[in-house]
Amino acid sequence: MQNLGINVLFEGTTLQRLFEGLMMTAGIAFISIIIGSFLGIGMGLLRTSKSRIVQFICRLYLEVFRIIPILVWLFIVYFGVTNALDIHLDGEVVAVIVFSLWGAAEMGDIVRGALESLPKHQVESGKAIGLSFWGLYRYVLIPQAVRRMLPGAINLSTRMVKTTSLVVMIGVIDVVKVGQQIIERSIIKVPTASFWVYGLIFILYFIICYPLSKLSKKLEAKWEN
Amino acid sequence: MNKENHQVLLEIKDLHKEYDTRTVLDGIHLRVHKGEVIVVLGPSGCGKSTLLRCLNGLESIQGGDIQFDGESLVGSNVDWQKTRQKIGMVFQNYDLFPHMTVIENILLGPIKVQKREKKEVMEQAAQLLEKVGLSDRKDSYPRQLSGGQKQRIAIVRALCMNPEIMLFDEVTAALDPEMVREVLDVILGLAKQGMTMMIVTHEMGFAQAVADRILFIDEGRVCEISEPKEFFTNPKTERAQQFLNIFQF
Amino acid sequence: MNKENHQVLLEIKDLHKEYDTRTVLDGIHLRVHKGEVIVVLGPSGCGKSTLLRCLNGLESIQGGDIQFDGESLVGSNVDWQKTRQKIGMVFQNYDLFPHMTVIENILLGPIKVQKREKKEVMEQAAQLLEKVGLSDRKDSYPRQLSGGQKQRIAIVRALCMNPEIMLFDEVTAALDPEMVREVLDVILGLAKQGMTMMIVTHEMGFAQAVADRILFIDEGRVCEISEPKEFFTNPKTERAQQFLNIFQF
Amino acid sequence: GSKATTDTKKEQAAKSSIEEIKQRGKIKIGVFSDKPPFGFVDANGKNQGFDVFIAKRFAKDLLGDESKVEFVLVEAASRVEFLQANKVDLILANFTVTDERKQKVDFANPYMKVALGVVSPSGAPITSVDQLKGKKLIVNKGTTAETFFTKNYPDIELLKYDQNTEAFEALKDKRGVALAHDNTLLFAWARENTGYTVGVASLGSLDTIAPAVKKGDKELLAWVNTELETLGKENFIHKAYDATLKPAYGESIDPETVVVEGGIVK
Amino acid sequence: MDINWQFIISTLPLYQKAAWITIKLGFWGTLLSLVIGLVCSIILYFRIKVLKELVEIYVELSRNTPLLIQLFFLYFGLTKLGITMSETTCAIIGLAFLGGSYMSEAFRSGIEAVSKTQIESGLSIGLSQMQLIRYVILPQAFAVTMPSLAANCIFLFKETSIVGAIAIAELMHVTQDVIGMYYQTFESLFMLVAAYLIIILPLSFLLTWLERKVRYAEFGN
Numbered sequence A: 001m002q003n004l005g006i007n008v009l010f011e012g013t014t015l016q017r018l019f020e021g022l023m024m025t026a027g028i029a030f031i032s033i034i035i036g037s038f039l040g041i042g043m044g045l046l047r048t049s050k051s052r053i054v055q056f057i058c059r060l061y062l063e064v065f066r067i068i069p070i071l072v073w074l075f076i077v078y079f080g081v082t083n084a085l086d087i088h089l090d091g092e093v094v095a096v097i098v099f100s101l102w103g104a105a106e107m108g109d110i111v112r113g114a115l116e117s118l119p120k121h122q123v124e125s126g127k128a129i130g131l132s133f134w135g136l137y138r139y140v141l142i143p144q145a146v147r148r149m150l151p152g153a154i155n156l157s158t159r160m161v162k163t164t165s166l167v168v169m170i171g172v173i174d175v176v177k178v179g180q181q182i183i184e185r186s187i188i189k190v191p192t193a194s195f196w197v198y199g200l201i202f203i204l205y206f207i208i209c210y211p212l213s214k215l216s217k218k219l220e221a222k223w224e225n
Numbered sequence B, C: 001m002n003k004e005n006h007q008v009l010l011e012i013k014d015l016h017k018e019y020d021t022r023t024v025l026d027g028i029h030l031r032v033h034k035g036e037v038i039v040v041l042g043p044s045g046c047g048k049s050t051l052l053r054c055l056n057g058l059e060s061i062q063g064g065d066i067q068f069d070g071e072s073l074v075g076s077n078v079d080w081q082k083t084r085q086k087i088g089m090v091f092q093n094y095d096l097f098p099h100m101t102v103i104e105n106i107l108l109g110p111i112k113v114q115k116r117e118k119k120e121v122m123e124q125a126a127q128l129l130e131k132v133g134l135s136d137r138k139d140s141y142p143r144q145l146s147g148g149q150k151q152r153i154a155i156v157r158a159l160c161m162n163p164e165i166m167l168f169d170e171v172t173a174a175l176d177p178e179m180v181r182e183v184l185d186v187i188l189g190l191a192k193q194g195m196t197m198m199i200v201t202h203e204m205g206f207a208q209a210v211a212d213r214i215l216f217i218d219e220g221r222v223c224e225i226s227e228p229k230e231f232f233t234n235p236k237t238e239r240a241q242q243f244l245n246i247f248q249f
Numbered sequence D: 001g002s003k004a005t006t007d008t009k010k011e012q013a014a015k016s017s018i019e020e021i022k023q024r025g026k027i028k029i030g031v032f033s034d035k036p037p038f039g040f041v042d043a044n045g046k047n048q049g050f051d052v053f054i055a056k057r058f059a060k061d062l063l064g065d066e067s068k069v070e071f072v073l074v075e076a077a078s079r080v081e082f083l084q085a086n087k088v089d090l091i092l093a094n095f096t097v098t099d100e101r102k103q104k105v106d107f108a109n110p111y112m113k114v115a116l117g118v119v120s121p122s123g124a125p126i127t128s129v130d131q132l133k134g135k136k137l138i139v140n141k142g143t144t145a146e147t148f149f150t151k152n153y154p155d156i157e158l159l160k161y162d163q164n165t166e167a168f169e170a171l172k173d174k175r176g177v178a179l180a181h182d183n184t185l186l187f188a189w190a191r192e193n194t195g196y197t198v199g200v201a202s203l204g205s206l207d208t209i210a211p212a213v214k215k216g217d218k219e220l221l222a223w224v225n226t227e228l229e230t231l232g233k234e235n236f237i238h239k240a241y242d243a244t245l246k247p248a249y250g251e252s253i254d255p256e257t258v259v260v261e262g263g264i265v266k
Numbered sequence E: 001m002d003i004n005w006q007f008i009i010s011t012l013p014l015y016q017k018a019a020w021i022t023i024k025l026g027f028w029g030t031l032l033s034l035v036i037g038l039v040c041s042i043i044l045y046f047r048i049k050v051l052k053e054l055v056e057i058y059v060e061l062s063r064n065t066p067l068l069i070q071l072f073f074l075y076f077g078l079t080k081l082g083i084t085m086s087e088t089t090c091a092i093i094g095l096a097f098l099g100g101s102y103m104s105e106a107f108r109s110g111i112e113a114v115s116k117t118q119i120e121s122g123l124s125i126g127l128s129q130m131q132l133i134r135y136v137i138l139p140q141a142f143a144v145t146m147p148s149l150a151a152n153c154i155f156l157f158k159e160t161s162i163v164g165a166i167a168i169a170e171l172m173h174v175t176q177d178v179i180g181m182y183y184q185t186f187e188s189l190f191m192l193v194a195a196y197l198i199i200i201l202p203l204s205f206l207l208t209w210l211e212r213k214v215r216y217a218e219f220g221n
């Protein structure tokens, strides 16, 4: 029986499909992380604005994305927004949109934290050598903030990778779904399939996320002094 | 000290500065001539830092006028970015940018702000580094430097913009005595070369040695302005006498 | 200064301290008598802080012996928790516990470590606070105090354990001159009351005023040990002379 | 205002739905990817199963080639949304007809019927639903069994799982005393897993399974119904049964308990 | 948009029950996470041999793999090894397993943020190691790390949505289930969001309040 179980992984194109599923998972996560990071930096800059209204709106945006589950967002965008605007978007695209927006919210908070943690005299000494507002951010603040936010950002990234399994609700086949397809196909004949398939997926996730968290630890240590 | 005859570089007239409703600077008058070194003394919280920060536009002012090089620094249409290039400032906290090497720190202003030629700036930087004895630390990061070295680099960074006046705000307050000396020696050197400077310091020996005039401030007002010898041996006001007593055991 | 006749409280014999392979203290000898005030001077990095830290068990030592109150502080069976109660120490950085009020800071040691009666400790604390002029700040948090006030509280906190000796490591290094004075006045007061102390400081005037003996260290070795008047006017070694020159402009 | 626009949109969709599919050259059909033997993905990544078999035939008859179908893989909880948001033209995902669902989508005539069964360990067999009172019964989310028990036996505690495998695993782990599902599947499973019997072989009224189209899509609905009628004449659903269900269920099950030909339940 | 209020009212009891389950799971999950995180971070602080390595492996394993699969192993896997736990127990353990590593990281960075001079001045008034942890290190670490602890709490409460996979009728489970049965998608999602708001907003306010309180001493407002 045990042998039979692991054999499920090597039938036909199973491994290839698991790999494709993994790429879907990782692809959606990484594209979203990248877009989300850029949006998040903008968001973080906005959140340091002195305008109360801007602050309020940004805060609201963050809380809305924090509290409303991602699944709901996927439903809203995939079924609701595309229908209301009468456009068609692929599930993958919607997934990227939703995860990017979520990433932007969370990343914005991380960036804000990083910017606020910079000593005030950095701003002043930047000004004192005549840097313009943008020069100040471009050369002085953002490069320093990036270092401080990296651990948090990478942490967020692993969370995003792990959350992608929800996209199956809008018809995108991620690695977990592929796994379930394989398991279910073998439901009657190979009951131990689930152990092997989930075991493999567990390892695959670990393979993606572990280097990330290792990297964050490394950078954290490197930039500590 | 006949610098009084020189051209007036900076003129402060009846300067008022308030935080919320608290008056911090209450009618400061001062004329700084080209090449003159003014040391600002006064008890903690009297407004010394605030005065320097106002000159550099880091604080808005509530009344009076500041004339720099014949132009007013008051009002909303002052081009601070341009003005700050002519006014170098070094703070107490080592304010180097920690993510850049020494030379990157120095080049940032001249190249990105003043749009000067890299080669020319590099030469100037090399000269200045030589002068402060740090030619070999060009590619170090600030964290690899001692406090005194950091402050000397900060001075070079400011000088490399070719400012017309330098403002120093307790640049040695957080340093060990030997490092204090390193930094103060650099400033003494600048004084000899005729740099116009305003210096806030707590080193009385240094103040006496470097100053053309001492400006003693108390509670936001100018209490006394006199030559150093006179100030230290024979202060006019009782407040100044009290202040000097602190340093006597 | 006839304290030499008093009982020896602390005896350091041929103390060696290494970090990795670098020798930082290289055979220090010193005898501190009851009621004596030793000021430790020396250039930055010479090992002053390390010396004090060794006395308090914050650093392990690689050779020599320390005798405190007749007992050796070397070896693995030293009860540091007990010893540290008799050795008060105040550092440069305001090391009050930021999450506790002033009085909680003061009571922590006496009550949790020494298991003394709260009431009795409270009385002592009140007296000491009175002495340093901070009776009214009992319930403030450290962040609500100025640097000088924090250091005075840190001294009270150490004193409240009834130590037999106090170690001060540049307690005024990060302070404004007026605050420096506040804190040094407290220490001067302690000296008058006959507290045994070892003080690392960069305030030469104060050192001269407070010290019974000056210990001048250079590169981990005792260079000179003499009475303050002699040290300041007529140092025996060239190294000491160089050191003193730093403070002259 | 918004209601009016949605209405016109619906009409437009209704008017031209077949035209649109033909223009597109592909019919989008929502199927399951993890519910063998109805809709699943085989070892080579191809969609297979009873629903898929029928879907391919629909494509062939509508567009002339069975490859002109795009399978959209749906989940039980999002089937209706896929229709409403025009993500698919048709749902062929083991979709049980219920009154609630009729308000949201238009069902065509059925192509299959199910009866529920209850499987339990042979050692402690459950032979009537009454035995289940106060005990835990395992069901699958989004299945007929779930709807049936929720509606008719609200006092039976249900343990609901997403996947069939999980449900069967849970039964093996004795998380519930029995498991309710389509009886056909249960028979097939019990045959492979000794020690379990389908104690309740058939339960409640027969539910039917039908293709579903977007609410108001009269044209496609009519086409599907005619198609089912035509297919009935050649006993196509039986062929589908032989090709997809029989390998799973074996000989012991009478196809007539499952198959509905011509869209008419006999 | 027509909202089917009748449907909403009819599912109210269902959601209410689910909300309590979510709260219960979130509460215990968070509480256990805090305990695990605390213990782990203390082990890391003291660098206790073997245990330290184990903690490090645990943290990496738990942070870098999805809760869903962790739960399957707890729920289906352990049963094969003869350990059968109820759904709720599995869910709480799963949440604690995941949350523990997040909390441990938060505490760790908090402890690391406590300056060396604080530790030394604690030692110099004669505190023992345990007293040092109890009176000096933890209170300060707590104040520093409170924002990330709060974020983790909210994260864990939301993460309860995963445990629906092992047949626990929490909010997400119920929502998906109701949608699958009745297809009142909008209404069901509306209920879900409302329920999360009702749970998480007060929680968020409570945590902000707590954060203020904890940080007041050290940081003021």
Ligand SMILES: Nc1ncnc2c1ncn2[C@@H]1O[C@H](COP(=O)(O)OP(=O)(O)OP(=O)(O)O)[C@@H](O)[C@H]1O
Residues within 6 Å of the ligand: B019, B020, B024, B042, B043, B044, B045, B046, B047, B048, B049, B050, B051, C176
């Ligand atoms: N941002 C601010 N908001 C409100 N009050 C301020 C601010 N900055 C400074 N002050 C107050 O203004 C007064 C003058 O401050 P300033 O820093 O100029 O004093 P200083 O003479 O430089 O003192 P020190 O010697 O301690 O540096 C002080 O009473 C201070 O409390």
Ligand SMILES: Nc1ncnc2c1ncn2[C@@H]1O[C@H](COP(=O)(O)OP(=O)(O)OP(=O)(O)O)[C@@H](O)[C@H]1O
Residues within 6 Å of the ligand: B176, C019, C024, C042, C043, C044, C045, C046, C047, C048, C049, C050, C051
């Ligand atoms: N933890 C450490 N590891 C390695 N070397 C150290 C460590 N602490 C101090 N040192 C080195 O030991 C020497 C003595 O240091 P110490 O802090 O005792 O000097 P100091 O006399 O107190 O100087 P300062 O006046 O700057 O405080 C220095 O060269 C220093 O670099």
Ligand SMILES: [Mg+2]
Residues within 6 Å of the ligand: B048, B049, B050, B169, B170
């Ligand atoms: Mg100042």
Ligand SMILES: [Mg+2]
Residues within 6 Å of the ligand: C048, C049, C050, C169, C170
């Ligand atoms: Mg030292």
